[in-house]
Amino acid sequence: MTENNVFRQEFLVKGGDFLRAGNVSWEIRNLLREIGMPSSIVLRAAIATYEAELNIIMYAWEGKLHLSVMPGRIHILAEDSGPGIEDIELAMTEGYSTATLEMRELGFGAGMGLANIKKNTDAFVITSEVGRGTRLELTFLTNGQRP
Amino acid sequence: MTNDTHHSVRINLEKCLGCVHCMIACPTKAIRIREGKARIIDELCIDCGECLRFCPEDAVESKTTSVSDLKAVPYKVVIPSTVLYGQFDNATLPNEILFALRRIGFDYVYEISTICELNNSALEMYLNAHPTPRPLISSTCPVVIRLIQRRFPSLCGHIVPIEPPRENAAKILRANLPRIAKVPASSIKIFHITPCPAKMVSINHPASMEKSYLDGAISIRDIFKTIYQTLHQNREETIMSHLFPETIFSGTGVGTALSGGETRGLKSHRTVAVSGVRDTIRALNQAELGLLKDVDLLECTVCPDGCIGGPLTVENRYLAKSRILRLVAMMGERTVVDSSDMNQLYNKDFLSFHFPIKPLESPPLDADPAQAITKAKRRNELFLQLPRKDCGACGAPDCRTLADDIVRGQAALEDCPFVKKEEK
Numbered sequence: 100m101t102e103n104n105v106f107r108q109e110f111l112v113k114g115g116d117f118l119r120a121g122n123v124s125w126e127i128r129n130l131l132r133e134i135g136m137p138s139s140i141v142l143r144a145a146i147a148t149y150e151a152e153l154n155i156i157m158y159a160w161e162g163k164l165h166l167s168v169m170p171g172r173i174h175i176l177a178e179d180s181g182p183g184i185e186d187i188e189l190a191m192t193e194g195y196s197t198a199t200l201e202m203r204e205l206g207f208g209a210g211m212g213l214a215n216i217k218k219n220t221d222a223f224v225i226t227s228e229v230g231r232g233t234r235l236e237l238t239f240l241t242n243g244q245r246p
Numbered sequence: 247m248t249n250d251t252h253h254s255v256r257i258n259l260e261k262c263l264g265c266v267h268c269m270i271a272c273p274t275k276a277i278r279i280r281e282g283k284a285r286i287i288d289e290l291c292i293d294c295g296e297c298l299r300f301c302p303e304d305a306v307e308s309k310t311t312s313v314s315d316l317k318a319v320p321y322k323v324v325i326p327s328t329v330l331y332g333q334f335d336n337a338t339l340p341n342e343i344l345f346a347l348r349r350i351g352f353d354y355v356y357e358i359s360t361i362c363e364l365n366n367s368a369l370e371m372y373l374n375a376h377p378t379p380r381p382l383i384s385s386t387c388p389v390v391i392r393l394i395q396r397r398f399p400s401l402c403g404h405i406v407p408i409e410p411p412r413e414n415a416a417k418i419l420r421a422n423l424p425r426i427a428k429v430p431a432s433s434i435k436i437f438h439i440t441p442c443p444a445k446m447v448s449i450n451h452p453a454s455m456e457k458s459y460l461d462g463a464i465s466i467r468d469i470f471k472t473i474y475q476t477l478h479q480n481r482e483e484t485i486m487s488h489l490f491p492e493t494i495f496s497g498t499g500v501g502t503a504l505s506g507g508e509t510r511g512l513k514s515h516r517t518v519a520v521s522g523v524r525d526t527i528r529a530l531n532q533a534e535l536g537l538l539k540d541v542d543l544l545e546c547t548v549c550p551d552g553c554i555g556g557p558l559t560v561e562n563r564y565l566a567k568s569r570i571l572r573l574v575a576m577m578g579e580r581t582v583v584d585s586s587d588m589n590q591l592y593n594k595d596f597l598s599f600h601f602p603i604k605p606l607e608s609p610p611l612d613a614d615p616a617q618a619i620t621k622a623k624r625r626n627e628l629f630l631q632l633p634r635k636d637c638g639a640c641g642a643p644d645c646r647t648l649a650d651d652i653v654r655g656q657a658a659l660e661d662c663p664f665v666k667k668e669e670k
Contacts, residue, residue: 103620104616104619104620105619106619106622106623107623108626121531121532121535124535125531130622132607132608132610133610133611133618133622133650134610134611134615134618134619134622135610135611135612135613135615135618136615138399138400138605138607139400142400142534145534145535146535146536149535168619168622169619170615170616170619241615
């Protein structure tokens with residue numbers, strides 16, 4: 100895979116910025132559509148990206164989403180500087196959430212985020228360092244087969 | 247005219263000054279200024295009519311049925327939208343308006359509020375019978391249908407497959423009028439009086455049936471003056487129309503002129519009513535992401551406050567809204583639709599779509615994904631060279647769209663006046 104046929108774009112996400120929540124995933128969704136990705140994959144990517152974006156807004160100080168699109172696959176790296184996750188396995192559990200009351204009042208923080216990302220991606224890697232930040236790697240295969 | 251598309255709006259090239267108002271207002275970026283005139287891009291237009299609202303020169307025209315075209319029709323039937331009832335002063339009751347339409351020369355005037363109520367009950371039955379998917383989206387606003395087809399294809403299956411009241415009213419008339427009025431079916435033409443141009447598209451290019459039951463749509467703007475003048479012609483007849491109310495109105499049905507009109511009666515379902523084109527896009531995006539799974543019915547109307555805010559209305563929408571609310575209060579909440587009739591129609595699929603709504607996806611940057619990636623990269627590079635003033639002078643609504651047009655081969659970097667200056 101040469102660098103020539105990879106589309107890359109970076110998106111900044113600010114922690115606590117609920118006003119713009121969803122803007123980055125909306126932009127990524129539209130980009131993927133314009134590139135002509137199949138709509139079922141665009142939909143999964145949009146859902147997973149939205150969750151990743153919201154995780155940064157809710158829990159981190161700031162973060163970035165790096166989108167790379169190449170023939171056959173979409174790769175999204177969400178990296179944040181934030182408190183990190185102590186127990187990843189627990190965080191992945193559906194319904195488990197450390198969201199504050201305020202976040203829940205806004206309709207966020209149902210504890211489905213990471214599980215939803217896993218469900219919608221073809222490959223999902225999560226690493227975290229407490230006190231430093233979290234890194235999510237989302238991969239979508241675009242040439243038909245889901246592993 | 248060269249800019250004739252299958253859309254409901256057209257630019258009058260003589261009146262168009264080539265200013266940027268419509269282009270900037272367009273929520274789907276479907277307008278460009280080319281050779282000094284606004285052009286609508288067919289594949290992007292959703293017929294919302296925002297351009298019509300914003301044009302200072304009145305150069306955006308709706309392609310609705312003109313009143314003069316009606317003369318040749320042997321048997322003219324009209325179904326006015328309930329929005330029409332809010333366009334006159336408080337003293338003018340719906341009965342008088344219907345009466346005036348008869349005097350103008352319509353052979354048959356059909357009052358739609360009962361069918362609107364019928365539609366609401368059908369929606370409720372559909373919701374009860376179909377626990378998934380959620381949210382379901384009502385089908386009344388034709389622009390919402392276009393938006394979903396073009397921008398939210400995955401939501402096509404969420405649209406409640408029940409035809410909107412105007413279509414079902416026309417269908418009922420077609421089935422019964424030849425017998426009742428003793429006229430051959432072929433000489434009957436049915437027209438809707440509409441607050442928006444989009445109804446014309448749903449008539450000419452229906453998304454859920456082969457052929458619409460309606461023959462045309464007349465703009466409220468076009469027919470308002472004639473009705474107004476007729477209203478004040480004969481006071482005696484007006485009094486008679488009060489004394490002999492021929493029509494049974496449904497308060498619930500009249501209320502569908504306003505946003506929330508379809509959801510208000512649904513007591514046992516969770517509903518959300520959204521109005522305005524930008525908020526509708528936002529809500530559909532949330533629905534697509536699965537964030538509205540706890541909502542049973544999502545009612546979206548792209549005009550502000552619902553159909554009452556349509557671009558072809560004449561009255562200030564706040565006044566019009568207050569009048570509709572007053573009528574709803576006057577007519578009360580009592581149901582006029584017989585529930586067993588309703589059940590029969592529903593079970594016979596009389597009210598349903600003929601076929602499901604299919605996605606109509608807009609073309610990607612390139613049919614070949616590798617090429618599309620190259621073009622997307624090129625577009626980002628181009629965007630960095632542009633001033634990001636979004637001035638519209640190049641003929642595109644903003645710098646990002648210009649970059650997009652360039653990679654699609656429809657514009658050149660030199661179209662930007664700022665880029666030129668720097669190069670010189």
